[in-house]
Amino acid sequence: MEFCFVLHCRSCYPGSLDPEKVKGKIIVCFDGFPVVSRTIKKLVAEDAKAKGLILINENDESAPFDSGPFPFTEVGTTIGYKILKYINSNKNPSAIILPTVEIPRIKPAPVVAYFSSRGPSVLTENILKPDIMAPGVAILGAVTPKDEEESASDGEKPGGYAIESGTSMACPHVTGASALVKSVHPKWTSSMIRSALMTTATVYDNMRKPMTNSSASFATPHEMGVGEISPVKALNPGLVFETTTEDYLRFLCYNGSPEKTIRSMSKTKFKCPTKSSDDLISNINYPSISISKLEKSKGFLTIKRSVTNVGHPNVTYTSTVQAPMGMKVKVLPKKITFLENVKRVSFKVLFDGSEASSGYNFGSITWSAAQYSVRTVFAVNVE
Numbered sequence: 001m002e003f004c005f006v007l008h009c010r011s012c013y014p015g016s017l018d019p020e021k022v023k024g025k026i027i028v029c030f031d032g033f034p035v036v037s038r039t040i041k042k043l044v045a046e047d048a049k050a051k052g053l054i055l056i057n058e059n060d061e062s063a064p065f066d067s068g069p070f071p072f073t074e075v076g077t078t079i080g081y082k083i084l085k086y087i088n089s090n091k092n093p094s095a096i097i098l099p100t101v102e103i104p105r106i107k108p109a110p111v112v113a114y115f116s117s118r119g120p121s122v123l124t125e126n127i128l129k130p131d132i133m134a135p136g137v138a139i140l141g142a143v144t145p146k147d148e149e150e151s152a153s154d155g156e157k158p159g160g161y162a163i164e165s166g167t168s169m170a171c172p173h174v175t176g177a178s179a180l181v182k183s184v185h186p187k188w189t190s191s192m193i194r195s196a197l198m199t200t201a202t203v204y205d206n207m208r209k210p211m212t213n214s215s216a217s218f219a220t221p222h223e224m225g226v227g228e229i230s231p232v233k234a235l236n237p238g239l240v241f242e243t244t245t246e247d248y249l250r251f252l253c254y255n256g257s258p259e260k261t262i263r264s265m266s267k268t269k270f271k272c273p274t275k276s277s278d279d280l281i282s283n284i285n286y287p288s289i290s291i292s293k294l295e296k297s298k299g300f301l302t303i304k305r306s307v308t309n310v311g312h313p314n315v316t317y318t319s320t321v322q323a324p325m326g327m328k329v330k331v332l333p334k335k336i337t338f339l340e341n342v343k344r345v346s347f348k349v350l351f352d353g354s355e356a357s358s359g360y361n362f363g364s365i366t367w368s369a370a371q372y373s374v375r376t377v378f379a380v381n382v383e
Contacts, residue, residue: 006054029053030055041055052095056076109206127290128221132201132229191240195287200234221379240308247286254279255278296354307336317335322365360381
């Protein structure tokens with residue numbers, strides 16, 4: 001806990017602060033100067049030896065700022081003007097810097113962050129991207145000692161931790177979840193682990209409602225992928241979609257890579273299929289389905305998939321389809337059975353968009369058996 005006087009310094013752009021007036025004080029700045037980022041404002045405040053920074057953000061939409069050990073808070077215009085009114089009405093306005101505390105059970109959560117990557121994929125729309133969601137906003141994590149020493153205030157010992165946001169925080173969560181699955185299933189390949197994480201992900205928030213984005217609209221698979229990781233569920237997925245080396249090589253063929261280049265890279269005598277086109281990428285054995293172009297006039301389009309049983313033997317799975325209005329989706333066969341000597345089974349999914357809305361349509365196919373629920377998300381662009 002630290003008691004400090006408060007000083008209003010307007011925009012906090014470089015050269016605007018007098019170190020003699022700012023030193024040891026908490027300063028209040030506006031975020032209304034578009035060419036000066038929050039990072040710059042924070043550095044300006046630090047260089048002037050301020051004790052902390054309150055930033056009034058007129059948009060009130062920003063993600064938590066990665067300020068390191070420097071005390072920083074961001075408020076909206078309504079609260080900001082109340083602070084300014086307090087400063088202007090007191091000869092010696094003051095504030096107290098309190099230790100950071102966790103605020104549990106924020107609702108709704110999770111929510112797709114405004115800065116999170118969105119699909120469809122730039123490389124090919126026939127692979128659904130993003131794959132999956134993981135926590136990536138305001139994550140408290142360890143930082144390198146060197147960075148902490150450089151950003152710590154004079155006379156203060158580096159804390160060793162900081163709040164960070166972004167893909168660099170979400171990826172470690174997925175990596176940790178993958179390591180957890182690998183520790184339980186050491187013989188599983190990376191594609192099996194990816195499949196386990198994707199087919200067991202959740203699409204509901206902590207209010208038991210469909211997940212939303214930063215605009216409070218329902219999130220689509222082009223925003224959240226298959227949903228948010230559920231590491232414990234991924235330990236026992238029931239079925240997995242194994243993406244083989246041949247799948248990846250075929251992907252390169254379909255995407256236009258020369259056969260000679262693929263052979264050289266893979267050090268094999270692999271031959272591309274006689275017919276290769278971007279549309280065939282949808283048949284790569286991936287845990288999700290994406291179709292970049294489904295023409296209304298051409299009837300059903302068939303997509304193929306194979307699943308491997310990693311759960312109980314002698315089990316039968318039944319498929320259920322959640323399809324958008326107007327789109328016809330058929331799964332053949334509707335039931336698949338695994339015996340002790342049958343580990344891998346193929347099935348087909350047929351899509352007809354003749355009565356569907358133009359543009360991307362989203363839905364899912366779920367294979368269910370006993371305690372297992374294996375969900376495959378699809379994204380189909382109807383033209």
